[in-house]
Amino acid sequence: MRCVLFSWFQCYTTRKNQPQQISNHPQQFSSDFGFQFHTFSYEELLIATKHFASSGILGKGSFGIVYHGKLQDGRQIAVKSLRENNDKKVQQFVNEIEVLSKLSHQNLVPFYGYCHRHDHELMLVFEFVSNGTLADHLHGKRKKQGTLVPWHTRLNIAIEAASALAYLHNSGIIHRDIKSSNILLDDNLCVKVADFGLSRTLPLVVSTSKEAATFASHASTAPQGTNGYIDPDYFQFHRVCDKSDTYSFGVVLAEIISSLPAVDDTWNPYEVPLLSHLAMNKIQNEALHELVDPCLGFQPDNEIGESITAVAELAFQCLQCPKELRPSMKQVLETLQGIKKGIWGFHQIT
Incomplete structure (x- = not known):
C-alpha cells in the first residue's frame, strides 16, 4: 500500500505546477489509492456542509479547516479540508488515509471516506463527534x-x-x-x-x-x-x-x-x-x-x-x-x- 501511495505522491509532485489535474472521477482517485473507503463527490459534501458555511466551522489548524455537515442518509460528519497546494500537507493527507485504512477500534474516530476536487483541494470525512474535545x-x-x-x-x-x-x-x-x-x-x-x-x-x-x-x-x-x-x-x-x-x-x-x-x-x-x-x-x-x-x-x-x-x-x-x-x-x-x-x-x- 505504501508503494501505491508513494507513487501517487510522486505523480502529484511532478504535476502540481502543470495545468492538468487529477481526474475528478471518484473511481480514478479510489483506484490510485487502493483503499476500500467510500469516495465522496464534491457535490455531496457541498450539500452536506451547506456550501462549507462559516457557521459550520468546527475548527482550524495547520492542515486546513474542519466543517460540520449532514449527509442525505442522516449521518453527521466532520469534513477535514485541505485547500493549500503544499507538498508537505498533501503528504500528511496521504499518510492519514494510509494509517486509517489499517485501523478499527472503538476509541478511534470512525473514518467514512475522502474526496478530491483538484490537486489542491482534498478532504477527509469522519463521523462527527458531538461533545467537543x-x-x-x-x-x-x-x-x-x-x-x-x-x-x-x-x-x-x-x-x-x-x-x-x-x-x-x-x-x-x-x-x-x-x-x-x-x-x-x-x-x-x-x-x-x-x-x-x-x-x-x-x-x-x-x-x-x-x-x-x-x-x-x-x-x-x-x-x-x-x-x-x-x-x-x-x-x-x-x-x-x-x-x-x-x-x-x-x-x-x-x-x-x-x-x-x-x-x-x-x-x-x-x-x-x-x-x-x-x-x-x-x-x-x-x-x-x-x-x-x-x-x-x-x-x-x-x-x-x-x-x-x-x-x-x-x-x-x-x-x-x-x-x-x-x-x-x-x-x-x-x-x-x-x-x-x-x-x-x-x-x-x-
Whole structure:
C-alpha cells in the first residue's frame, strides 16, 4: 500500500505546477489509492456542509479547516479540508488515509471516506463527534461555560485514550500528536482519538529465524507534534518511538489532574510555562495538592485522593527522561484499569 501511495505522491509532485489535474472521477482517485473507503463527490459534501458555511466551522489548524455537515442518509460528519497546494500537507493527507485504512477500534474516530476536487483541494470525512474535545472540557470553552467533569469520568477518559494508543502501538503506529485537543468526546463522554496526519508507521523487521516479523523500536525523523507535548528525547535525537507517545500521554494525564493547559504563558513569567515541568515539580516535592484541580475535592486520605495520587505517579513515570524509564502504553493502560478497580494504588506502581 505504501508503494501505491508513494507513487501517487510522486505523480502529484511532478504535476502540481502543470495545468492538468487529477481526474475528478471518484473511481480514478479510489483506484490510485487502493483503499476500500467510500469516495465522496464534491457535490455531496457541498450539500452536506451547506456550501462549507462559516457557521459550520468546527475548527482550524495547520492542515486546513474542519466543517460540520449532514449527509442525505442522516449521518453527521466532520469534513477535514485541505485547500493549500503544499507538498508537505498533501503528504500528511496521504499518510492519514494510509494509517486509517489499517485501523478499527472503538476509541478511534470512525473514518467514512475522502474526496478530491483538484490537486489542491482534498478532504477527509469522519463521523462527527458531538461533545467537543477533552481540552474544551478541562480548560476551554466548555469549562468556561461551567461544565465540570468529575474524577471518575476523567479516569474513564484516560483509560479509553490509553486503550486507543495501546492498540495503535500494537499495530506498529506512533501517533506523534497526542494532546487533549485530539481526544474527542461523544455525548456519553466516550473517547474518540483523532488526527493521524503526523502518525508514523514503524518499519517491519524481518527476522532470519522462523519467528514472525516484528516492528522496529524506533524511526529516525525530524520532530513533529505540538509544543508542550513533544518528547524531549525525540526533540533532541530525532528518533521517534512508542515511548514518545507515552510522554505526550503523560502531559494529558497532568491536564486531567490539574485542568491546566499544556502550555500557558499567563503563569509566573519567571517560570517555563510547560505543564510537564510544573507537574514533575509538584509531584516530586510532595505538593500534589497544589497541582490538582480544586473542583475534584482532593483529600490525600480519601478514595478520590488515593486514585488521583496514583494517576499522578503514573503521569510522573510517563514524563521521565530518558525514554527507557517510561512505561509502555500497554503498561499504562493496565495500571489505569487497576487504579479504577482500586487494586493498584500508589505504592504498587512505584
